[in-house]
Amino acid sequence: MLPVTVFMALLCIAASKPKKHHYQVERATAVTDEEEQVSAAAPAPAAFPTPSGGAREQNGAPKTLAAAVLVTDVRSGEVLYEKNADAPRAAASTQKLLTALIVAESGYLDQSVTVQPVDTFAEPVRLNIKPGEFYERIDLLRALLVKSPNDVARCLARDNAGSIEVFAEKMNAKARALGATHSHFVNPNGLPVPDQYSTARDLSIIARAAYANPTIRSIVCLPQLVFRYASGRTRELQNTNKVLKSLAYCNGMKTGYTEAAGHCLIASGTIPGRDVIVVVLGDSKAGVWRDASALLSWGLISM
Amino acid sequence: MSDLFQEQLQALRAQSLQRKLREIGSAQGSEIEIVGRHLVNFSSNDYLGLAADPLLRRAAIGAIEKFGVGAGASRLVSGTQSPHVALEAALAKWKCVPAALTFSSGYAAAVGTLTALASKRDVVILDKLSHASLIDGARLSGATVRVFPHNHLGKLESHLEWAQRELPEARRIVVTESVFSMDGDQAPLGELIELKKRFDAILLLDEAHAIGVLGPNGRGLAAELGLERQVDVQLGTLSKALGVSGGYVCGSRSLIDWLINRARSFVFSTAPPPALAAAATAAIEFLASAEGEARRIMLWKRIVRLGAELPAAPEASGKSGGAIIPWIVGDEQRALDLARSLQREGFLVPAIRYPTVAKGAARLRITVSAAHTEAQIAQLGEAMRRLSVGDYGPVAAERRSSGVGT
Numbered sequence: 001m002l003p004v005t006v007f008m009a010l011l012c013i014a015a016s017k018p019k020k021h022h023y024q025v026e027r028a029t030a031v032t033d034e035e036e037q038v039s040a041a042a043p044a045p046a047a048f049p050t051p052s053g054g055a056r057e058q059n060g061a062p063k064t065l066a067a068a069v070l071v072t073d074v075r076s077g078e079v080l081y082e083k084n085a086d087a088p089r090a091a092a093s094t095q096k097l098l099t100a101l102i103v104a105e106s107g108y109l110d111q112s113v114t115v116q117p118v119d120t121f122a123e124p125v126r127l128n129i130k131p132g133e134f135y136e137r138i139d140l141l142r143a144l145l146v147k148s149p150n151d152v153a154r155c156l157a158r159d160n161a162g163s164i165e166v167f168a169e170k171m172n173a174k175a176r177a178l179g180a181t182h183s184h185f186v187n188p189n190g191l192p193v194p195d196q197y198s199t200a201r202d203l204s205i206i207a208r209a210a211y212a213n214p215t216i217r218s219i220v221c222l223p224q225l226v227f228r229y230a231s232g233r234t235r236e237l238q239n240t241n242k243v244l245k246s247l248a249y250c251n252g253m254k255t256g257y258t259e260a261a262g263h264c265l266i267a268s269g270t271i272p273g274r275d276v277i278v279v280v281l282g283d284s285k286a287g288v289w290r291d292a293s294a295l296l297s298w299g300l301i302s303m
Numbered sequence: 304m305s306d307l308f309q310e311q312l313q314a315l316r317a318q319s320l321q322r323k324l325r326e327i328g329s330a331q332g333s334e335i336e337i338v339g340r341h342l343v344n345f346s347s348n349d350y351l352g353l354a355a356d357p358l359l360r361r362a363a364i365g366a367i368e369k370f371g372v373g374a375g376a377s378r379l380v381s382g383t384q385s386p387h388v389a390l391e392a393a394l395a396k397w398k399c400v401p402a403a404l405t406f407s408s409g410y411a412a413a414v415g416t417l418t419a420l421a422s423k424r425d426v427v428i429l430d431k432l433s434h435a436s437l438i439d440g441a442r443l444s445g446a447t448v449r450v451f452p453h454n455h456l457g458k459l460e461s462h463l464e465w466a467q468r469e470l471p472e473a474r475r476i477v478v479t480e481s482v483f484s485m486d487g488d489q490a491p492l493g494e495l496i497e498l499k500k501r502f503d504a505i506l507l508l509d510e511a512h513a514i515g516v517l518g519p520n521g522r523g524l525a526a527e528l529g530l531e532r533q534v535d536v537q538l539g540t541l542s543k544a545l546g547v548s549g550g551y552v553c554g555s556r557s558l559i560d561w562l563i564n565r566a567r568s569f570v571f572s573t574a575p576p577p578a579l580a581a582a583a584t585a586a587i588e589f590l591a592s593a594e595g596e597a598r599r600i601m602l603w604k605r606i607v608r609l610g611a612e613l614p615a616a617p618e619a620s621g622k623s624g625g626a627i628i629p630w631i632v633g634d635e636q637r638a639l640d641l642a643r644s645l646q647r648e649g650f651l652v653p654a655i656r657y658p659t660v661a662k663g664a665a666r667l668r669i670t671v672s673a674a675h676t677e678a679q680i681a682q683l684g685e686a687m688r689r690l691s692v693g694d695y696g697p698v699a700a701e702r703r704s705s706g707v708g709t
């Protein structure tokens with residue numbers, strides 16, 4: 001392939017030729033013709049930009065330094081790109097999508113939950129809900145998906161199944177039922193414990209099921225959320241997903257980070273006629289946003 | 304007389320706020336000609352590339368052959384010609400509403416509608432970033448006007464509470480846009496509808512920048528979210544993605560009948576040329592077709608491509624929800640310099656500054672069209688990455704140094 005600069009120069013020459021045909025009726029419609037004109041003059045299609053300075057995989061996907069990646073076309077289920085997609089890894093908070101799916105499918109979301117002392121025995125990030133307070137399930141679910149608080153995950157799980165242990169069994173059963181058979185879940189929030197793991201492929205299966213759930217779909221796209229505490233105090237929660245906030249076509253889903261898992265992001269995106277889910281696991285702090293953005297953009301317009 | 308405005312103009316110049324017209328010597332399109340130079344145009348609202356489309360040209364020419372150029376009278380007198388009737392029927396069908404009415408511009412539609420809906424006994428509550436036409440309409444109606452910070456549901460709620468408490472008899476009208484013209488972001492429509500229902504208010508939604516871009520067959524944000532029936536007054540323009548000129552209102556039969564009688568910008572103005580109505584009808588039929596949907600998909604592919612090309616903007620840039628990509632620079636002079644450098648390289652990308660946007664929030668406003676080629680977008684991306692180096696410390700530096708991602 002030609003170096004980008006030479007390619008650009010060729011395009012500039014092509015573009016600077018005087019074009020009389022602006023006034024001709026035939027031209028304007030031809031969005032596709034125009035494209036052919038350009039590609040006829042150019043040696044290669046304009047290279048899709050990638051985070052790693054143009055490096056790409058064989059099928060054109062942008063190369064990343066993430067430990068595991070999977071890009072799926074949501075409608076067909078077709079895998080567009082994968083890298084170490086079956087390697088067992090810690091999923092960190094991305095597994096809250098499974099927690100949310102179970103809670104959302106259990107229904108009665110407008111009913112109240114009373115916070116129990118055990119719910120609050122969680123590591124940061126916490127929302128600091130207090131034992132004895134009441135919240136509607138839907139409000140806790142929104143907070144869970146937007147800000148990822150671990151006390152809220154515990155509260156919803158305990159409320160749903162009676163205990164964290166029983167909820168974990170439900171998580172495993174649900175994952176198996178969806179076909180995500182290479183995972184084992186021990187808690188609802190993804191905090192590190194031995195023998196808890198998933199894979200990029202399994203997380204993609206779970207994310208696809210969550211994406212199909214209208215309640216979850218309408219929450220994961222919220223850039224921010226006002227959470228009203230039982231005391232009446234309100235707090236504005238900013239969505240932790242930075243890709244959601246920068247790309248028009250990103251419509252969710254869930255971030256994750258632990259030391260063992262690295263920086264993780266499941267990102268969904270849509271354009272008319274196409275939906276894509278990207279799973280990025282074990283990336284760097286700065287890399288995760290750029291890699292997920294590049295993979296999402298590529299996934300939406302590849303082919 | 305000649306000196307009357309000199310001082311004021313001088314003051315504008317002193318603040319570098321004086322604006323000037325520039326002549327475009329070509330049809331609208333992804334490339335336009337300014338003083339003999341061809342520039343790739345990232346500044347128009349012709350999102351689907353319809354403004355110069357042969358389909359629309361043919362429709363307009365056909366109508367001119369049959370109906371001539373001028374409509375001759377106002378709509379209520381004898382200016383309602385068959386193309387006007389056909390356009391309003393096509394609009395109502397496309398938007399799945401009982402009735403539609405068209406105006407000479409989106410501006411006229413907003414002013415005429417708001418002044419007809421609200422009187423001085425009423426309350427109009429607007430989003431802070433609402434378009435000037437909505438603000439002017441609200442003011443001109445004589446209603447009590449309240450403004451809530453951009454997309455701030457809490458403040459909107461307290462205005463509604465206030466209106467319900469203090470002016471219980473007043474009509475409460477909430478006004479917002481679906482995709483904001485300078486920030487490109489979307490209104491939280493679902494939540495707005497919950498609020499307007501709770502306070503028994505009327506919701507007026509300006510879909511100017513969402514039509515042709517969002518929703519099935521480009522029917523807008525309300526359609527995308529399946530909330531069309533819950534928006535009382537759907538306002539829009541024929542001048543942007545539809546590629547023509549004019550404004551419209553869609554809603555109930557009684558709303559439209561009231562506007563026909565009371566919207567002064569409709570009543571006291573000569574009907575728009577029938578050829579424009581015919582062209583707009585062709586645009587709507589195109590959008591409703593499979594080809595139109597394919598064009599809209601093409602637009603979104605271009606939006607995604609630009610998203611992939613642009614250097615990572617700072618978080619404060621906010622989320623774009625359509626074909627308008629605000630690239631926030633902050634500093635006014637820096638935004639102007641960037642726009643000038645881009646123009647030298649052959650791209651027309653406008654810098655938007657105070658007072659159109661807040662001080663210190665100057666930006667490049669990039670608009671994408673289905674008519675752009677991938678190569679044009681890649682070239683802009685390359686230029687932006689190169690020219691904005693240094694703007695965003697760590698990200699820019701990283702890109703510059705190794706070219707290898709983390």
Ligand SMILES: Cc1ncc(COP(=O)(O)O)c(C=O)c1O
Pocket residue numbers: 408409410411413434436480484509511512540541542548549550
């Ligand atoms: C949000 C909004 N509403 C209304 C208008 C006015 O429409 P028109 O150009 O048809 O007068 C515009 C832009 O011009 C706009 O951006």
